[in-house]
Structure formats: C-alpha cells, structure tokens
Amino acid sequence: MNIGDPWPDLDEAEVRVLAMQRKLHHWAKTDPGRRFDDLHNLVYDPSFLVVAWERVRGNKGARTAGVDGIAPRSVGFGAGELLSGLRAQLKAGQFVPQRVREKAIPKASGKVRRLGIPTTADRVVQAVLKLVLEPIFEADFQPCSYGFRPRRRAQDAIAEIHYLASPTRNYEWVFEADIAACFDEIDHTALMARVRGRISDKRVLGWVAAFLRAGILSEEGLNRETTTGTPQGGILSPLLANIALSVLDEHFAHKWKSLGPDWTRAKHRRAGGAVMKLVRYADDFVVLLAGQRADADALWDEVAAVLAPMGLRLSVEKSGVCHIDEGFDFLGWHIQRRAWRGRTGKRAVYTYPSKKALASIVDKVRTLTRRAKHRTLADLLRRLNPVLRGWCNYFHHGVSSRTFSYVDHFVFWRIVGWLRKRHVGLNMHTLVRRFLPGWQIRAGKIELFRPRAVAIVRYRYRGSKIPNPWSIPPRIAPPVA
Numbered sequence: 001m002n003i004g005d006p007w008p009d010l011d012e013a014e015v016r017v018l019a020m021q022r023k024l025h026h027w028a029k030t031d032p033g034r035r036f037d038d039l040h041n042l043v044y045d046p047s048f049l050v051v052a053w054e055r056v057r058g059n060k061g062a063r064t065a066g067v068d069g070i071a072p073r074s075v076g077f078g079a080g081e082l083l084s085g086l087r088a089q090l091k092a093g094q095f096v097p098q099r100v101r102e103k104a105i106p107k108a109s110g111k112v113r114r115l116g117i118p119t120t121a122d123r124v125v126q127a128v129l130k131l132v133l134e135p136i137f138e139a140d141f142q143p144c145s146y147g148f149r150p151r152r153r154a155q156d157a158i159a160e161i162h163y164l165a166s167p168t169r170n171y172e173w174v175f176e177a178d179i180a181a182c183f184d185e186i187d188h189t190a191l192m193a194r195v196r197g198r199i200s201d202k203r204v205l206g207w208v209a210a211f212l213r214a215g216i217l218s219e220e221g222l223n224r225e226t227t228t229g230t231p232q233g234g235i236l237s238p239l240l241a242n243i244a245l246s247v248l249d250e251h252f253a254h255k256w257k258s259l260g261p262d263w264t265r266a267k268h269r270r271a272g273g274a275v276m277k278l279v280r281y282a283d284d285f286v287v288l289l290a291g292q293r294a295d296a297d298a299l300w301d302e303v304a305a306v307l308a309p310m311g312l313r314l315s316v317e318k319s320g321v322c323h324i325d326e327g328f329d330f331l332g333w334h335i336q337r338r339a340w341r342g343r344t345g346k347r348a349v350y351t352y353p354s355k356k357a358l359a360s361i362v363d364k365v366r367t368l369t370r371r372a373k374h375r376t377l378a379d380l381l382r383r384l385n386p387v388l389r390g391w392c393n394y395f396h397h398g399v400s401s402r403t404f405s406y407v408d409h410f411v412f413w414r415i416v417g418w419l420r421k422r423h424v425g426l427n428m429h430t431l432v433r434r435f436l437p438g439w440q441i442r443a444g445k446i447e448l449f450r451p452r453a454v455a456i457v458r459y460r461y462r463g464s465k466i467p468n469p470w471s472i473p474p475r476i477a478p479p480v481a
Contacts, residue, residue, distance in 0.1 A: 006046065007080065010054055013047035018469070020048075021135040025470035028139035028198070035196075040203040042132050043125070044090040049083045052127035056120070061233070066101045066119035067217050075120065086121055093203065097122045099215040099223065100231050114184075116216060116231025126236040129207060134239055135470045136198055141242065142249035143464035147282030148238035150469050154331045155397055157281045158351055159461040161335055164277055164288045165324045165349045171277065171288035173296040176328050177303060178318035179245075182283035183237060184229040186244045187311030188212050191230075194243050211236060228311055241282065244310050248285065251306045252278040281331055288324075296321045324349070332357040333398060351398040361391045361407060369414040371421045377435065378443035380418065384411070385449040392451050397459035401452075408452035415441055415448065 008016070020042065027034060042048055056062065057079075062072040075082060089095040100116030107113050118126065134150070141149065146157040164171040192209055199205055216224045216231065230237040259265045259275065269275050274291030276299075287303075289296050299321075304314055322328050327336030333351050340348040364387055367373075374380040388411065392404060419435050420428075432439070441448040 007050055007083065008047050010050060013050040016047040017051045017131060021131065022470045024132070025135035025139055025468070028136045032140070035198060035200040036136060037200045039132055039199065039201040040090075043128050043204065043207070044087045046083075046087070048128050048131055049087060049124065052124050052131060053079060053083060055127050056123045056235070059123075059235075061117070064103075064117055066117045066122065067099055068119040068121070070120045072120050072123065082121065083124070086124060090125070095125065095207070097125070097207075097211050097214040099217045100234065102216050102218045102224075103233075104219060113232065115233035116237075117233050118214075118231075118235075122211070122214075123235055125207065126211060126234055129204070129211075130236050130239055132204070133195075133199070133208075137239065137243055138468055138470070140198070141246055142253050143466070144252065144278045145242060145246065145249050145280045147280065147284075148242055152466055154281055154394075155459045156462060156466065157279050157331060158333055158335070158397075159459050160277075160279050160463070161286065161288065161330065162349050162351060163461050163463075164279075165335070165337060167337070167347050169290075171275075171290045172324050173289040173291065173293060174322050174324055174328055175287040175289065175296050175299045175303075176318075176320055176322065176330065177285055177287070178315040179283040179307065179312050180315040181229075182245070182312060183232045183241060185311050185313070186229050186241065187309075188228060190310045191240060191244050194246075195240075208236070208240070212240075238282070244312070245280065245283065247310055248303070248306055249278060249280060252276065252287070284331065286328070286330055293321065293323075329354045329356065332394070353395045353398065353400055353403045357391075357395070358403060358407070361387070362410060365407075365411050365414055369418045371418065376443065377415075377419065377441075378446050380415070381441070381443055381446045381448055384415075385446075388449045388451055392449075392454045396454050396456055399456070400454075401456055404451040404454055408450055411448070411451070412441065 024036070028036075057072045057075070059072070065071040065074075086095070098119050098121075100118050100122075103115045103117055104112040105115055138149070144160075146152045146154065163169070165174075188209070191212070192205065195208060196205065211234065212230055213226055215226055218224055230240045256275075256277065259268055265275055269290055272292075274289055274295035276287050276289040276291070276295075278285060278287050287296075287299055289299075300314070300319075307313060324335075324337045327334055327338075329335075332354055334354040335349065335351050337347055337349045340346040365384065368384050368387065369380065374383065388407070391407075392400075395403070416431075416436070419431055420426075423431060423435075426434070435441070
C-alpha cells in the first residue's frame with residue numbers, strides 16, 4: 001500500500017498494532033476491574049488507521065458503497081488523502097458518522113435480513129475501534145461463545161455439543177433457542193452500560209454511541225432513526241452484539257461455578273439436580289442439560305429474564321426443548337444420538353449436514369446450472385467449484401460421506417443435462433467423447449470439484465484451550481496506577 005511518507009508500511013503497522021493489542025489484552029486479563037482511559041489516541045494512530053484500511057479494503061463487501069457512493073475497492077491512490085482527513089477529524093473531535101444504506105437480503109424462511117452498509121470512512125473508523133476494543137473485551141468473554149470471535153469457528157461449537165452429549169457425559173436434554181431480531185433490538189442504554197464497564201475514555205464512548213444512533217437510509221430513500229439495535233453489516237456490530245449477549249454467557253458460567261468442583265457437581269447430579277452448559281454462536285445458542293425435562297422447560301422463563309434487560313427476547317418459532325435422541329439442527333448440522341454402527345447395544349452422537357443445508361446447496365447448484373447462465377463449460381466450473389468446495393469444507397468434519405456422494409451425483413448429472421441443452425444436435429455418445437472423456441467433467445485445465453472425493457476428518461475438540469491472537473504475555477512493565 002503506497003499512501004505517502006508520513007504513514008508506516010503495512011508490515012510495520014501490523015507489528016505495532018499487534019504489540020499494542022497484546023498489551024491491552026494483558027492488562028485487561030490481569031486486572032478484571034480495570035477501566036481503560038486514553039484510548040482515543042490509538043484510534044487516530046497512523047499504524048491503526050493503516051491496518052484498519054487494509055482490512056476494510058480486503059473485506060468481502062469492499063465492492064459495495066454506502067450512502068457516499070464510494071466503494072472501498074474504488075478508492076485506489078486516494079487512500080492517503082482519505083486516512084489523513086479521517087485522522088484530522090478524529091483528532092479534532094469533529095468526526096460524525098453518516099447514515100448506513102439499508103439493503104434487504106432474502107432469507108430461506110421467506111423473510112428478509114436488513115443489512116446496514118456504512119460509508120467507506122465510517123468503515124475505517126469502525127475497524128479501528130474494533131482493533132482497539134476487541135482485545136480488551138476478549139479478556140472477559142466466556143469460552144462457551146464461538147461466533148464472531150478470533151480463531152473460533154462454528155466447528156468448535158459443534159465439537160463441544162458432541163463432547164457434552166456423548167453417553168459418557170449424558171447431557172440429554174437440549175434447550176435450542178434463537179434470539180428474535182437480535183441486531184435490531186439491542187437496547188442502546190444497556191449496551192453502553194456494559195461498554196462503560198471496561199472503557200472510561202469519553203471520546204471512544206462517544207464514537208461508539210454515535211455509530212449506534214447514526215440512522216438508516218432505507219431502500220425507498222427514507223431516513224429512519226435508530227433508537228435500538230446495531231445494524232448488521234457494520235464492522236463493529238458483531239463485537240457489540242457479543243458484548244450485549246455476554247450477559248447470557250456470564251449467567252450460565254456463574255451457575256456452573258456455583259456448583260463447585262467436579263466432585264460436587266457429580267454429587268449434585270446423583271441427587272437428581274440439574275447441571276447445564278451453554279454453547280452460543282452469535283444469537284443462536286443451545287443449553288445442554290443433564291437432568292429432567294422439567295428443568296429444560298424452566299429455561300424459557302430463566303433465559304427470557306436474563307435477556308430482558310438488554311431489550312432482547314426469544315424467538316418462539318425457533319426455540320424449543322428436545323431430547324438428544326430426537327435430534328436437533330444447529331448451525332447447519334443435524335445432531336442426534338443413536339445406535340452406534342457396528343457396536344451392538346452402544347450409542348453415539350452423530351453430526352450430519354441438516355436437510356436444510358442439503359436443500360441449500362442443491363438449490364445453488366440448480367440455479368448455477370440453468371441453461372442461460374453461462375456461455376461455456378469453463379465459466380460454469382469457475383462459478384460452481386468454489387461453491388462446492390466451501391460447502392464440503394464446512395461439513396467434512398461430520399458423518400457426511402453419503403451426503404457428499406448424493407451431492408456429487410446430483411451435480412454431475414445437472415452438468416450433463418446442461419451440456420445436452422447447450423448442444424442440442426449432439427447425441428449422448430458424441431457428447432461424452434467431446435466433453436466427458438473418461439466420464440470426467442473438465443474444460444481445459446479446469447476440472448469439476450468432486451464432493452465424493454472429500455475425506456471425512458473428525459474435528460478435534462479444543463475445549464477452553466482455544467488461543468486468541470494476543471494470548472502470549474508481552475514483556476512489558478506493569479501498568480502505572
């Protein structure tokens with residue numbers, strides 16, 4: 001990135017930012033009651049701005065513009081001027097975020113997800129705030145939370161459920177829940193109160209609050225105020241949502257710790273008491289419970305009471321109680337305990353791609369292989385292969401071989417059907433000779449990705465030992481009181 005002399009090189013900036021983040025995380029970890037002041041100078045620090053710009057520019061949404069009409073990818077050599085202007089505004093306390101541009105994305109349920117697309121300048125400032133705030137709040141987040149956190153992924157959440165629901169641990173009852181319109185209904189006052197628990201810098205708090213109430217420009221061109229929620233699509237929104245939802249994590253962590261050490265918890269279970277563990281990925285979560293059905297049913301009121309102060313509520317349609325033997329869907333997986341194949345009288349927990357996930361990939365393949373979609377077979381394979389590879393990479397840690405074989409068969413014959421429609425005058429023998437040599441689909445050097453060839457590998461359960469990018473204690477002097 002070439003943005004002029006006063007600005008550090010990207011590699012140098014990343015080293016400086018990582019060193020400062022490690023310090024912030026170390027201080028937050030060693031002093032849980034510490035409130036951080038004088039953070040605003042980091043927000044307009046050149047190194048932080050350079051790293052933030054690189055992340056904004058390399059983001060998936062960098063081709064999309066906000067209300068300013070400027071997409072980050074189109075800025076080019078104007079980056080230096082953009083960052084210089086932002087730095088001057090932030091330093092002088094004159095920065096004011098603009099409204100986000102609303103974009104409605106259809107959901108599989110028939111409803112729409114409303115995304116808020118900030119301007120390029122606002123994205124950079126949000127990215128800087130995330131660089132500064134994330135290491136601090138990561139010191140407080142519980143291990144049961146996996147969504148929108150560094151080095152954590154959906155597979156970790158599934159692996160923990162698999163671990164807890166196994167017959168040796170016997171967490172049989174599942175309270176599966178979803179928070180209704182989580183990003184739209186978070187109470188600003190309650191959220192800012194939690195942010196103030198760690199941050200006392202008034203300028204940083206002011207910038208966070210300004211982004212929360214920046215407002216929305218709807219697709220119809222109407223201005224709408226934001227009195228609650230944090231718009232989906234903002235770089236800072238996932239972190240703020242995790243700060244709000246950590247009330248749930250802390251509630252169940254406190255219940256777990258109050259039972260005492262392992263032997264006390266085991267004694268409590270033998271006496272008929274309930275023991276429960278939370279596994280959360282963003283606003284989707286499950287509570288696995290060793291106890292009775294009545295204990296799981298009681299969680300409706302308990303969880304609702306925990307979420308109410310944050311302005312949140314459970315989705316009645318997407319929440320419910322079930323037994324692990326019945327099975328349930330979570331993060332695209334179907335999780336169920338059933339008879340262990342090849343082991344008479346034994347049971348095991350199986351994780352499969354859910355029917356909804358299978359229907360999703362089939363619909364994508366069907367859409368991509370429509371007759372008028374692509375001019376050549378090479379064009380089709382360039383679009384289709386990344387979709388198949390990404391889907392299989394997500395599900396190759398489960399019991400997915402049969403599903404992969406089904407998808408492979410479906411994809412193969414959809415492409416054969418596409419070729420027959422594109423070359424109406426050719427009989428099947430000629431079609432195979434020209435386009436399917438050895439019954440393999442390829443166009444030049446581009447070959448069809450075959451799901452059936454993907455190896456199934458069990459995901460290693462990492463428990464509470466997942467490292468974060470700042471977990472190595474820096475060699476620094478203790479903070480001055």
